Each structure stands twice: as structure tokens, then as C-alpha cells.
Amino acid sequence: MTALSTPTVRAPHAHDILFEPYQLGNLRLKNRFAMAPMGPLGFSDADGGWNARGIEYYVARAKGGTGLIITGVTFCENPGEDVPRPSVASSVVNPGHFIRTSNEMTERIHAYDAKILLQISPGFGRVIMPNFIKPGNLPIAPSPIPHRWTDLTCREMTVEEIHTTVKNAGKGALNGKRGGFDGVQIHAVHEGYLLDQFAISMFNQRTDSYGGSLENRLRFAREVLEEIKTTCGDDYPVTLRFSPKSMIKDWRVGAMPGEVFEEKGRDMEEGIEAARLLTDWGYDAIDLDIGSYDAWYWSHPPMYQAKGLYMPYSKQVKDALPDVPVILAGRMDDGDRAVRAITEGFADMISLGRPLLADPEWVNKLRAGRTETIRPCISCQEGCMGRIQAYAALNCAVNPEAGREADHKIRPAIRPKKVMVIGAGMAGLEAARVLAERGHKPEVFEAGDRLGGVVVAGGMPSFKEDDHDLIAWYAGQLEELQVPVHLSTAVTEQMIGSTDADHVILATGSAPRRLELGDALPVTEAIDALLDPSSLIGKRVAIVGGGLTGCELALHLKELDDTTQVTIVEAGDDVLSMSGPLCHANHDMLHDLVTYKGVEVVANAFAQRTTAAGLEVAVQDARLTVEADAVVTAIGYQSSARLVDAVNASRIPFHVLGDARKVSNIMYAIWDAFEVATEL
Incomplete structure (x- = not known):
């Protein structure tokens, strides 16, 4: 009999603490990572259930290693807001259908040993999008205050409407429980949504039991919690999306990082007291961020915000309330920063939103120590927030498959082709990557001495560092896929005429527009x-x-x-x-x-x-x-497609991609390239 070999002892990993199990209420989570809730636009059907896109989207992040999935917002049908369907899922419109489609999703997520919370919204209030307001209607709010986006003045929400919404939250949570969700998250005493408007004295000018003292202003959020616990049981986890500080200087005016200003919304002192009350009443965890719709670039931080921008505020909450579980979001897409947040008492869990759009395998790759293979989020928000605003769909600029996992897959090529890719900007790089993954044989030619095209210059400011990380990711992908790359090689008409390529991708980018101003100054x-x-x-x-x-x-x-x-x-x-x-x-x-x-x-x-x-x-x-x-x-820039005539003359099939076709941005360069390369 062959003797058993001695097991290999794995050396301690720098990020091991992030992969230790964590107990959140009665939930045992396999690691410290949560998927942050992001507006699930495009993931529901007309009956309020989950469509195939929504199911595949969340399952992909569970498969990618995330321990706790938190869905984007779903509605519990506030009678004061007639939101059109199918904008997002609703747990109360058609309960049987919602429960059926939810079980289809949650069963698959549980197969990956992940847990999932259903985020439930009592309403938008003054921040509801204008296209959700029916003609002749007024948006609701705690009091008659200005609507965020228009010149309308909101009408005061009635007590009867509050009570109906509370009851619906309980019904919705129960349907979520029946649908296999492991708990719920309430949306939210954060970002200036309806519950937050009730909680902040700037917005809440009521004189009844829902206004005045902090306890009264939090009464709506407390009643939602109590109704869910009554309906679903005391042991059913209920977490809260919460912003301890609003960053509001005035109506529709936010504060800059580091700016000294008078807080018109909720300051940290009141934020800590609110967190104390809410968790004393029974909320099982705080999912923390900072900001409001009046200071939107805090709630949805662009690249101009620092990485880990919420950490100082989270630390104040943890120091004051050490026993309160805190989930921390806010550009936390760095394993070392996440370890520091856990070990130094900033938070108990790390929440990833946009990084999981860019790469659903983010957690698995960190655990395997393959951080160089993580596709970086560049915080442009064009595919996520930008697409939500413009097209009511959640996507990702650097990952064209995000939100379209069900129907936009990379499949093996039926007949592999040799493809000449001219230009190594974003479009050329993405085309080469996808073609190689499908089994085609791309070869890249770049006139400059670096990959990345104009993004190299655009990524020079410190706040654009992720642009350079994206270029490095592409370089690593092409190397791993063994794609030949020729730098400092300007393709000529003769090279095109003599190539044996089956197809040409022309991705020569754009050139700056010039202006003649004389030579009196440089x-x-x-x-x-x-x-x-x-x-x-x-x-x-x-x-x-x-x-x-x-x-x-x-x-x-x-x-x-x-x-x-x-x-x-x-x-x-x-x-x-x-x-x-x-x-x-x-x-x-x-x-x-x-x-x-x-x-x-x-x-x-x-x-x-x-x-x-x-x-x-x-x-x-x-x-x-x-x-x-x-x-x-x-x-500005103008398309640089000087080789089109030469490619035409060669009679080789071709596509013009990226700025060479139409000057736009990183997202459309990548998306166009993905579209063409997946179908070639």
C-alpha cells in the first residue's frame, strides 16, 4: 500500500482574515465580503418578479466568491408613489410569481454557500426620478419641501400612507422569506431616500408623532423593522442601509472633501445616536455609507473621491458602538485596505459594489492571490449610474457582460480566423482579448511604444490611476492568452496588402484637434x-x-x-x-x-x-x-481612420471600432469591440 503523502501546509496569506467566517445575526457567512446593493434596473419583469438577466447577474457574483449578496432596491408599494413596472422587482404586486422567481435565484446562490438579503424600499420621496411622476401628481415627502430634480414642491405624506407602507414592508419581507432570502435590508436611512427624509430635520418639519425629536423622526424606520420582525420572526435578520453624515451645505449643494462647512443634514453626532437607537430597537447590522442626493458624489463616489473615503466615519461609529456589526462600502477595492478596515476596527465586513460589476470573480481572485487578474473598476460610472439614468439598465463600462450574463456570453468560434488588429487602445485591446478567448488568432499592431492609446495620457492624474490599472490588466490578459503584440509598429498600406489575415480590426483611435494660436507663447x-x-x-x-x-x-x-x-x-x-x-x-x-x-x-x-x-x-x-x-x-478629438481605404482595397472583411469609428469614451470603445469580437 502506498503511504499517504504529508499534506502541504499553506503559508499564511496576507488577506486570510477576510476569508474567515463571520456571524451576522443568525447567518453564518463564509467570508467578510458583501455585494453592495445597486439599482437592479433591467432585472425584473412586468409582474414584479426576477427575469433571467437578474437571476444570472446575482448568481455570477455568488459564484465569484462573495459571501453575502444584497440585492438592489425592490419595492413594497408605497401608496403615495405609483412607480411604473417593470422598473425593479416588487415583492407584493404578484406574491406567487415573486416567490417562484426568487426561489429560482436563491437556490442557485445557496449552492455556492453564499447568503442573500432582499433590499426593500418604503419609497423615494423627494428624490424620485421625474419620469416616475405621473402628470398631475406630486412627489411625496415628510413635509412640503422642494423636489430634488424639478421645481415641484412635494406634498406631505399622510399617516394612513405611512401605515400602509409599513404593512406592505412586512408583507414584502415575508414573501422574500418564502422566496428563500436569508434576510432583508431596509432601504434606507441613507442618501436622502424617504426614510432618511423622515429622519433628518431639514426635510422633516412635521408636528405629529413622526416629527420633532430624533426618536419621532426615526419612528417610520422603527415601525418598518417591528412589522418585519412580527411577520417574519425575531430571528429573521434585518439590516439597514445607513448614512451617519449627509454632507449637505444647502438644498442641492454638497460639500467638498476636507471642506469646513455647516452640516444642514445629519451630522456625525446625531448619526451615531441614530445608529444607537436603530440597533437598540433591533436592526441587526448597519450597512454604512456617507452622503445624500443633495451631495450625490458622496453616495456614488467618482474617481475624484479618495479610495476608502467612508473609513473615517465608519471608525467613529465603531468606536462609539463597538458591538454593532458594520458593513463598509466606498471604493474598498483593495485587499490590503480591506484587511486594515477589519483589523483596525473600521468595520466588520467589506461591501463591494462597482468592483463586482467590473469583475464578478473579484473575491475568488483575491483569495487565490491572483490580484493582477482582477479587472479594475475605473469609477467612471458610465455603465452603472449613467446607464440607469439614461436607459434604466444597470451595466458596466469595462465589463460588457455585466447585467447581461444571461444573453451576452463569450462562446467558442466555429471557425477560428486570423485577425489583424490595428491599434492597441481600449477597442483594439478588448477586441484582441475576446477574439483570443473564443479561439481566434488575433495579432496586435500598435504605432506607439505603449498599450492604451489616449488613455495613457488620460490616466496620468492621481485620481485616474485605475485607468492605468485597466491597461495593465489588458496587457496581462493578452500575455496569458499568448496574443502577439507589436509595439512601435506603424501599419502601412503595403502591410495590409500583403497580410494573410482573414479579418481586420481597425482601431486606430483618435487624434487631438489642433488650434493655431501663433508662437508668442508656448x-x-x-x-x-x-x-x-x-x-x-x-x-x-x-x-x-x-x-x-x-x-x-x-x-x-x-x-x-x-x-x-x-x-x-x-x-x-x-x-x-x-x-x-x-x-x-x-x-x-x-x-x-x-x-x-x-x-x-x-x-x-x-x-x-x-x-x-x-x-x-x-x-x-x-x-x-x-x-x-x-x-x-x-x-476635443477627431477620428483617425486613415487606413480605411487601404483595408477596403485589400477586400479583406473588416470592422472599424472605437474612436476610429466615432469619438466617444472608454465604455463605448470596449462595448463596441466586445460586440463585434463575440460575433466574428
């Missing part, structure tokens, strides 16, 4: 300035163009040396007025940062020429000089 294009800003540091710099590139360059220069005096010369009424698509949170924060960082803006101005004194601009019928030592042009 004039640099934005890409060159981003790649090497050394000649601009500490100078007076005029940036022509207040789009995304111009504004980010201005912040980058101020970040490198705050003594640099930056003036943006913008032809439109305001900066970012003529930019491409930008999620509200990203747009608003970048716009506000320009002013906050001391960047001067000259609007409705057209650059004319440089002079010894600076940049001469035309403003209406007048001319003025913007004092400057140097000028940078950031007036």
Missing part, C-alpha cells in the same frame, strides 16, 4: 501636457477647452503644485457643457472641484492668438487678454 496640446506637465508647474496656464480633458488637466496641475494659476477658456456657457456623456455624480463633482480648487473660468470665450501678455480671447463683441505664460489646447 502652446501645448492636452495629451502632451498630461504626459509631461513639468514646463507648466508653477506657471500661469491658460487651458483652451473646458470639457472633461481640460477640467481634469486643470485639477492635475493644481494637484501637482497649488501655486500654478490655471484659467480655463470655454466657448460654452459653462465648463463641461459640451462634453460627452458623464454620470451626474461625476459631472457635478468635477464641475464643483474646478471652482473649489481655485481654477478661474472664462465662459463664452473664443481663443484668438497668443501675445507677449498672454492669450487673447473674444468674449461677445469684446477682446480681453488672459494673463498666461503658457497655453494648453483641449478642444
Whole structure:
């Protein structure tokens, strides 16, 4: 008989604590990771149940190793809000259908030893989206206060409507329990949603038992909890999405990071007391973030916010209430930062939202020590929040399969082809990756000496570091897939004419638009300035163009040396007025940062020429000089598809992708490439 070999003892892993089991109420979780709740737009059917897309979406994250899945918001049907279906799932519209489709999902999630909470919303209140308001109706709120998005004044929610909503929350939770959910999360005393509006004195001006003292303002949230515990049992876990601080300077005005201001919403002192009351009453855990719809770039942090931005606030809550389980969100997509949060008492669990959109296998890859294979979230919010706002669908800019796992899969090629990929920007890289995964034989040719195209320059500011991480991820993927990559190789017409490729992908990107301003001062294009800003540091710099590139360059220069005096010369009424698509949170924060960082803006101005004194601009019928030592042009890009005629002449089938087809953003470069490469 062969002797048994001695088991290999695995060396301690730096992230092991994140994979220790954790007890949340009566739930034993296999690790410390939760999937953050994100608006599940596009994942339900007309009867309020889960469709195939929704089921596959959540199952993919459980398969990827996440210990606790928290669904995005579902409705319990507030009688004051007539939200159209199928926007998101509802646990009370058609209970039998909801229970059936929920069991189909939860059974599969449980197969991966993951648990799942159903997030239930009592309502939006003053932050309800305008397209959800029927003509002639008014949005509800605790009191007659301004609607967040329009000039409407909300009507006061009646006590009867409150009581009906509380009852519906209990019914919805019970249907969730019958559907296999392991608990519920209440949405939410956070971000300025309806329960949060009742909890904050700025919004709640009632004089009945739901207004006045903090206990009264939290009564709605308490009654929802008590109804669920009565209906589902005291041991059925109920967690709460909660923001201990609102970051509100005024109606629709948020505070900047580090800014000293008077909090008009909930401050930390009241936030800690509210957390104490809510958990004393029976909430089993706090799922913590910071912000509100009036300071939206806190609740949905863009790349301009720091990584781990909620950690200081979470630490205050844990120090004051050490026995309260806290789930921490907020750009926590780094294993070392997550370990610190657990070991130093910032939180008990780590919540990942957008990182799990970008890579559903994030947790498994961290556990295996293969962090270099994690596809990074770049915090652009174009595929998630941007798509929700524009198309009522949750997706991801860097992962075209997110939210479409059921019907947008990479399948093996029937007949492998040799594909010449010209250009190694985002479109070329994604096309090569997907083609190789399918079994095709792509070969990449790049005229420059680096992968990434214009994203290399765009990723130079510290707040855009994830753009460079995305390029590095593609480099690693192509190496693993053994895709030949030829750098510093400009494809010629002769090369196209002599290739034996079966197909050509033309992804030659875009080139900056140029502006002739004379030579009285140094004039640099934005890409060159981003790649090497050394000649601009500490100078007076005029940036022509207040789009995304111009504004980010201005912040980058101020970040490198705050003594640099930056003036943006913008032809439109305001900066970012003529930019491409930008999620509200990203747009608003970048716009506000320009002013906050001391960047001067000259609007409705057209650059004319440089002079010894600076940049001469035309403003209406007048001319003025913007004092400057140097000028940078950031007036957009134009497609660079010079090889189209050569490819046409070769008679080889081809596609033009990315900026070479139409100048847009990272998301559409990747999405277009994925679409074509999966069907080739």
C-alpha cells in the first residue's frame, strides 16, 4: 500500500482574515465580503418578479466568491408613489410569481454557500426620478419641501400612507422569506431616500408623532423593522442601509472633501445616536455609507473621491458602538485596505459594489492571490449610474457582460480566423482579448511604444490611476492568452496588402484637434501636457477647452503644485457643457472641484492668438487678454481612420471600432469591440 503523502501546509496569506467566517445575526457567512446593493434596473419583469438577466447577474457574483449578496432596491408599494413596472422587482404586486422567481435565484446562490438579503424600499420621496411622476401628481415627502430634480414642491405624506407602507414592508419581507432570502435590508436611512427624509430635520418639519425629536423622526424606520420582525420572526435578520453624515451645505449643494462647512443634514453626532437607537430597537447590522442626493458624489463616489473615503466615519461609529456589526462600502477595492478596515476596527465586513460589476470573480481572485487578474473598476460610472439614468439598465463600462450574463456570453468560434488588429487602445485591446478567448488568432499592431492609446495620457492624474490599472490588466490578459503584440509598429498600406489575415480590426483611435494660436507663447496640446506637465508647474496656464480633458488637466496641475494659476477658456456657457456623456455624480463633482480648487473660468470665450501678455480671447463683441505664460489646447478629438481605404482595397472583411469609428469614451470603445469580437 502506498503511504499517504504529508499534506502541504499553506503559508499564511496576507488577506486570510477576510476569508474567515463571520456571524451576522443568525447567518453564518463564509467570508467578510458583501455585494453592495445597486439599482437592479433591467432585472425584473412586468409582474414584479426576477427575469433571467437578474437571476444570472446575482448568481455570477455568488459564484465569484462573495459571501453575502444584497440585492438592489425592490419595492413594497408605497401608496403615495405609483412607480411604473417593470422598473425593479416588487415583492407584493404578484406574491406567487415573486416567490417562484426568487426561489429560482436563491437556490442557485445557496449552492455556492453564499447568503442573500432582499433590499426593500418604503419609497423615494423627494428624490424620485421625474419620469416616475405621473402628470398631475406630486412627489411625496415628510413635509412640503422642494423636489430634488424639478421645481415641484412635494406634498406631505399622510399617516394612513405611512401605515400602509409599513404593512406592505412586512408583507414584502415575508414573501422574500418564502422566496428563500436569508434576510432583508431596509432601504434606507441613507442618501436622502424617504426614510432618511423622515429622519433628518431639514426635510422633516412635521408636528405629529413622526416629527420633532430624533426618536419621532426615526419612528417610520422603527415601525418598518417591528412589522418585519412580527411577520417574519425575531430571528429573521434585518439590516439597514445607513448614512451617519449627509454632507449637505444647502438644498442641492454638497460639500467638498476636507471642506469646513455647516452640516444642514445629519451630522456625525446625531448619526451615531441614530445608529444607537436603530440597533437598540433591533436592526441587526448597519450597512454604512456617507452622503445624500443633495451631495450625490458622496453616495456614488467618482474617481475624484479618495479610495476608502467612508473609513473615517465608519471608525467613529465603531468606536462609539463597538458591538454593532458594520458593513463598509466606498471604493474598498483593495485587499490590503480591506484587511486594515477589519483589523483596525473600521468595520466588520467589506461591501463591494462597482468592483463586482467590473469583475464578478473579484473575491475568488483575491483569495487565490491572483490580484493582477482582477479587472479594475475605473469609477467612471458610465455603465452603472449613467446607464440607469439614461436607459434604466444597470451595466458596466469595462465589463460588457455585466447585467447581461444571461444573453451576452463569450462562446467558442466555429471557425477560428486570423485577425489583424490595428491599434492597441481600449477597442483594439478588448477586441484582441475576446477574439483570443473564443479561439481566434488575433495579432496586435500598435504605432506607439505603449498599450492604451489616449488613455495613457488620460490616466496620468492621481485620481485616474485605475485607468492605468485597466491597461495593465489588458496587457496581462493578452500575455496569458499568448496574443502577439507589436509595439512601435506603424501599419502601412503595403502591410495590409500583403497580410494573410482573414479579418481586420481597425482601431486606430483618435487624434487631438489642433488650434493655431501663433508662437508668442508656448502652446501645448492636452495629451502632451498630461504626459509631461513639468514646463507648466508653477506657471500661469491658460487651458483652451473646458470639457472633461481640460477640467481634469486643470485639477492635475493644481494637484501637482497649488501655486500654478490655471484659467480655463470655454466657448460654452459653462465648463463641461459640451462634453460627452458623464454620470451626474461625476459631472457635478468635477464641475464643483474646478471652482473649489481655485481654477478661474472664462465662459463664452473664443481663443484668438497668443501675445507677449498672454492669450487673447473674444468674449461677445469684446477682446480681453488672459494673463498666461503658457497655453494648453483641449478642444476635443477627431477620428483617425486613415487606413480605411487601404483595408477596403485589400477586400479583406473588416470592422472599424472605437474612436476610429466615432469619438466617444472608454465604455463605448470596449462595448463596441466586445460586440463585434463575440460575433466574428
